[in-house]
Amino acid sequence: MITHNKLTIGLFGFGVVGEGLYKVLQQTPSLNASIKKVCIKHFGKKRNAPASLFTTDKDDLLNDRDINVIVEVIDDATAAFEIVTTALQNGKDVVSASKKMIAENLTALLALQQQTGRSLLYESAACASIPVIRNLEEYYDNDLLHSIKAIVNGSTNFILTKIFEEGLDFKQALLLAQQSGFAESNPKLDVEGYDAVNKWTFLLTHAYGITESPKNILFNGIQNIHSRDAETAAARKQEIKLVAQAKKLKNGSVAAFVLPQFINQDDHLAFVKNEYNGVVIESGFADKQFFYGKGAGSFPTASAVLSDISALRYGYKYEYKKLYHHHPHELTDDFFLNVYISFDDIEAVPKEKFEWIEEWHAQEGRKYLSGVIAFSKLKSSNWWKENGVSLILLPDPVIEEVASKKIKKKSLELAGIF
């Protein structure tokens, strides 16, 4: 047996993931990795580990020269960033599970890795047990990556599955998700899409070399989905999923967003139920590939953290190949989306912003339409998230050019719909 770097770990956080990791490491002695100290916020509660393991002083870990790896699984993005920054500067490798912290500080973290030469790994931060980051790093020369779409948030997928498979309404489904441990007591981050767009931010870096703030990526969650939308989907033998996606356009720029979408039964993403995650990659020559696994939960997350720890034994670093070794792609707003919109009040929908309207159901009660709208017009205002409006993408949502169909807008105008 070849010997490897012995890893002495300083662990921040002992919640479900931290404790899961502690148990996992105890069961895998072959890893040659041990936790020397765990930093927690308060001593208060009883923990399933020796009291001598714990401290509340972060410097006990960050300044300990024995500790060569900092693992950070805490829930506070600001504190996490400070810990990760100091750890890298102190010459330690870092494994982090904080999607929000990584997404919001991507540029700074990239620079820090280059300055310090240390490794920062965060496979667990996206899709937990699915090794999506390393696959994007190692495969799919970015000339070849046509598109990637994914279900990256287990909570919303669990809720949507319960709505579609068991007929629960949104509130019941959310409650069940919370009771089953798949949604936080404050579910806003998951339900409104913040968690998904954070993950998508750095997945875009590994997929296409894009380094964009999550603020600049269009997203929504599932909070506005109306029972009428679920009925429409069911009538069309479709489901609704919260899909993060990116597609390379003909001019080489990339369209990317996180929005609810109608999904056909034969779409690979329809296979992804409950708290699972799934990733569909279309590339030039490999055709479609599909990766599927548990995207949340203490053990799947701990398992991904463990993979990163294991990789550190061999000195693994992300090379950010699409960013540094290729010509990185850029995000664009210059394309159109095929959307469905439902609403109570017709005044809430600025119909004149649409290129054209394909379907129009203005009955009593909940109304809906489907049509094509410029992405830039969605990005520049929030009417489609407000006033009880629900926007859901249609299958194959991205349209690169609409010029030839302008005639149709004209014809709709003449027909009096506008």
Added chain:
Amino acid sequence: MITHNKLTIGLFGFGVVGEGLYKVLQQTPSLNASIKKVCIKHFGKKRNAPASLFTTDKDDLLNDRDINVIVEVIDDATAAFEIVTTALQNGKDVVSASKKMIAENLTALLALQQQTGRSLLYESAACASIPVIRNLEEYYDNDLLHSIKAIVNGSTNFILTKIFEEGLDFKQALLLAQQSGFAESNPKLDVEGYDAVNKWTFLLTHAYGITESPKNILFNGIQNIHSRDAETAAARKQEIKLVAQAKKLKNGSVAAFVLPQFINQDDHLAFVKNEYNGVVIESGFADKQFFYGKGAGSFPTASAVLSDISALRYGYKYEYKKLYHHHPHELTDDFFLNVYISFDDIEAVPKEKFEWIEEWHAQEGRKYLSGVIAFSKLKSSNWWKENGVSLILLPDPVIEEVASKKIKKKSLELAGIF
């Protein structure tokens, strides 16, 4: 942009994969890899590339000091082994797509890699576009890998899909597979399971550190599957798939084999249709993961070869972590299988070899039974492949202990079935 090793490639073989690769490389200039020379068997036919590119003398490639990478996609395992051996010894890195050659010479190839320090990559040899080898290398510390099961042969899966979804009989389905380019004109290697067990041989190395000759791995193909079996499957809302699988037993040894199996609709492998491949991995903490993609065809294979070429730019080598860095697992014959067997002639089935028999249908025409049999008893004789007998695994086929059920055998004896 960081600069990388410039790759100058000598290519052996210009069939569908070789030509596919040539086209792919022309379309990805960013790879900084070019084909200097192509070795073919005969000049005869017209090829879609400049004549000056071709030679029939293998030494033109193997002795060219400019050429630092040999890519080998020929159809002759003996010639391929000689090429790969010489190339490694001459200090060149090698990418190979020859599953048979790799499976049959695994030990020699492992030794050669260690002696020469060169890299031998063969992602395309298993599951083509699914990056299964590198995922097994990089993930799933082998203490954690509970089981892996996979559809690794696209031809047989195509045939079985056509039988189950379109009601074709075996011969029609095989003909369609051949016409669609998913089966060779001599389909024996695919249909009788040789191709699958070859792939399984080296996947077991990357999964569990097992280095076994394909001769010692129990396998069969789909050649004996009877229309009666398809009817039985349909009546149970199941399909039949050719499944390669391995499972870690409680004592740490591994049960592994390649056999047809009844698959429930909710099994991830049921999702895998036509020429696609799929891999389901169950690990200690990540739960189930599922990888899916095209397992055959010129472009998916060329794409996997390309991934390997791309990895050589960064000096990537397989570390064979499960073999060299962990305690490798060993194959065992000491377990039992849950099987279904159909047959015309009751004399062809040695009933006394079964631990017990669960079901027994001795009607006129095609008969069948299901029961439990020691794996070692299947390994020691071939009656279950011959005389028109068809053996198909039941879902969850592996049974570690049967002692408590011996009573049942007794009871069946009393009931006069034996």
